Amino acid sequence: MKVISVRGLTHSGKTTVVETIIAGLRRRGFSVGSVKEIHYDAFAIDTPGTNTHRHKEAGAQLVTALGIHETDILYQEKLPIRKLLSHYDYDYVILEGVDDPAIPSIVTGHDCSGLEERLDETVFAFSGIIADQLIMYKDKEVVHCLNQADHLVDLVQRYAFDLLPGFTQKCCGLCGTDCAGFCRKIVANQAKRSDCPLKNDGVTLEINEEKVVMVPFVQKLIRNAVLSVVSELEGYQKGADITIRLGTVENE
Numbered sequence: 001m002k003v004i005s006v007r008g009l010t011h012s013g014k015t016t017v018v019e020t021i022i023a024g025l026r027r028r029g030f031s032v033g034s035v036k037e038i039h040y041d042a043f044a045i046d047t048p049g050t051n052t053h054r055h056k057e058a059g060a061q062l063v064t065a066l067g068i069h070e071t072d073i074l075y076q077e078k079l080p081i082r083k084l085l086s087h088y089d090y091d092y093v094i095l096e097g098v099d100d101p102a103i104p105s106i107v108t109g110h111d112c113s114g115l116e117e118r119l120d121e122t123v124f125a126f127s128g129i130i131a132d133q134l135i136m137y138k139d140k141e142v143v144h145c146l147n148q149a150d151h152l153v154d155l156v157q158r159y160a161f162d163l164l165p166g167f168t169q170k171c172c173g174l175c176g177t178d179c180a181g182f183c184r185k186i187v188a189n190q191a192k193r194s195d196c197p198l199k200n201d202g203v204t205l206e207i208n209e210e211k212v213v214m215v216p217f218v219q220k221l222i223r224n225a226v227l228s229v230v231s232e233l234e235g236y237q238k239g240a241d242i243t244i245r246l247g248t249v250e251n252e
Helices: 014-027 051-058 081-085 112-118 149-159 179-187 216-230
Strands: 002-008 032-036 062-066 071-075 092-096 105-108 123-127
Touching: 002 014, 002 112, 014 032, 014 092, 014 105, 014 149, 032 081, 051 062, 105 112, 123 149
Parallel strands: 002 092, 002 105, 032 092, 105 123
Antiparallel strands: 062 071
């Protein structure tokens, strides 16, 4: 699942750029999801007096409104972006207004000062209202999302890559940096997503059918713990594929 973010100041053209990208990718046959981060403290879809709001007030930590034409799942917290995206299964996910140092981005703005406010090494292009004034800025293209829609989608396909786990260098560091630094290398064409040395070394973990990314140390720990037990059992064969499933685990 490839991810990019469209970032910029209010009313700088973010949503129009996102609409253009989504429509273009869908025309090319890709499945697309989106996330809109809303920077407004009082925002809430649910409203007092509704049945779902009464569920929330009674203490439900997850409320689902199951309608005829849509399903709205209402968490009572702001989810970290990677936990949120673990629920997505699309070719591309386009984020609007999400700042993440390990996700490539397009920045929109009204003017150069607006671009500077969001400019960092994750940026591979500019767009939005500023495209009426410029075609290049800081050696990066300024793409008019309406007049150059196909080119904008071309750039997204070129620079979007599978979501990095967001590890710090202390947590992993196999690439010599953290996931934010590795993202910057990919955007600068100094590395490819496939260069990431973090692999599932034959060890996978799913919790409630959601895949959990593990650093090599944890993979090795699980592998050694399982093999130390299973290798003593009758029927064990070296090199065999081993599957262990646990049912509901209650907290003690």
